[in-house]
Amino acid sequence: MKYQAVIGLEVHAELSTKSKIYCSCSTSFGAPINTHTCPVCTGMPGALPVLNKQVVHYAAKMGKATGCTVNQLCKADRKNYFYPDLPKAYQISQFDVPICENGEVFFYVDGEKKSCRLERIHFEEDAGKLLHDEIDGTVVDFNRCGVPLIEIVTKPIEGAGDRAPEIAGAYVRAIRDIVRALNISHARMEQGNMRADVNVSLRPSPDAPYGTRSETKNVNSFRGIEKTIQYEIRRQAARLDDGKEILQETRHWDEATQTTAGGRLKSDADDYRYFPDPDLVMLHITKEHIEEMKAQMPEMPRERRNRLKSEWGLSDLQMRDILN
Ligand code: ADP
Ligand code: ZN
Ligand code: MG
Numbered sequence: 001m002k003y004q005a006v007i008g009l010e011v012h013a014e015l016s017t018k019s020k021i022y023c024s025c026s027t028s029f030g031a032p033i034n035t036h037t038c039p040v041c042t043g044m045p046g047a048l049p050v051l052n053k054q055v056v057h058y059a060a061k062m063g064k065a066t067g068c069t070v071n072q073l074c075k076a077d078r079k080n081y082f083y084p085d086l087p088k089a090y091q092i093s094q095f096d097v098p099i100c101e102n103g104e105v106f107f108y109v110d111g112e113k114k115s116c117r118l119e120r121i122h123f124e125e126d127a128g129k130l131l132h133d134e135i136d137g138t139v140v141d142f143n144r145c146g147v148p149l150i151e152i153v154t155k156p157i158e159g160a161g162d163r164a165p166e167i168a169g170a171y172v173r174a175i176r177d178i179v180r181a182l183n184i185s186h187a188r189m190e191q192g193n194m195r196a197d198v199n200v201s202l203r204p205s206p207d208a209p210y211g212t213r214s215e216t217k218n219v220n221s222f223r224g225i226e227k228t229i230q231y232e233i234r235r236q237a238a239r240l241d242d243g244k245e246i247l248q249e250t251r252h253w254d255e256a257t258q259t260t261a262g263g264r265l266k267s268d269a270d271d272y273r274y275f276p277d278p279d280l281v282m283l284h285i286t287k288e289h290i291e292e293m294k295a296q297m298p299e300m301p302r303e304r305r306n307r308l309k310s311e312w313g314l315s316d317l318q319m320r321d322i323l324n
Helices: 053-065 161-182 222-241 287-295 301-312 316-323
Strands: 004-014 077-080 090-093 100-109 112-125 129-133 137-141 148-154 194-203 214-219 249-254 259-265
Touching: 004 161, 004 222, 053 100, 053 112, 053 148, 053 161, 053 287, 090 112, 100 161, 100 316, 112 161, 161 194, 161 222, 161 301, 194 222, 214 222, 214 259, 222 249, 222 259, 301 316
Parallel strands: 214 249
Antiparallel strands: 004 148, 004 194, 077 090, 100 112, 112 148, 129 137, 194 214, 249 259
């Protein structure tokens, strides 16, 4: 190939806590619309958020399982934007001081060991859901508002060549397996409780600066992630061949046409006017708590794999046939 692809993956996983991140509303799926709501998660003036401890525990466990540093101090920031499914007009997320940073996730592609490095893991609240209906028009369901998510962000994945789609798919499967082993998320992509934003850019050579990326939002199947990368590499290469520039934009994957379509031009972080949420204090996680968590970690998929390999004397290729 004439161009080198650089990939970035942002995986959102819904945490399986009983209640929401900043209020005590239920997170259970499939309730009648707008029944799991209260003044906090519908953004009523004066309502105050109270952080769910379990969210912190789950996010930190994920950090421990992926070799991240769990920061003893972190904070919650407001990410401001307007959309009808976001009643406060801001999402409580984490900006410059996330709970976890600098990890690495290992996995196998065709029996060959690979890894992706992580930039960060942070926790945030989900938005509501717009339901489009021919009779009622558009209805907004706030049940999902405030359901806790973790967002797992990779560092740019370089040098994957033709195997970029495969490697991305295997990485996201590894994330699914880890969150399930930790019992912190059901990670069912078809129910939308795990979804990925797929960033792709091209550059002429491995030592050239990164090109402009497109970001395909909310891809909710492994095939979709792989196909998005394939399609974006082809689309961007064709544009570059024609001497056209790549726009920094968000796109979406269309399963029916098996293509991505342009969305909106991407805002920079500046446009979100991130600032620390004045309703929430800095979060302090004690060393003891982190140690205690480490001691409680279950056997991770990779450890189990290594154990079975040595106990049974199997090769990587044989392991692939057993586990995949
Ligand atoms: P944003 O909030 O704008 O989506 P993030 O930094 O949270 O930005 O995530 C961007 C993702 O894309 C990360 O996984 C990052 O490693 C990756 N990335 C950054 N620059 C590029 C690029 N030029 N090409 C491909 N991926 C990139
Ligand atoms: Zn609520
Ligand atoms: Mg993003």
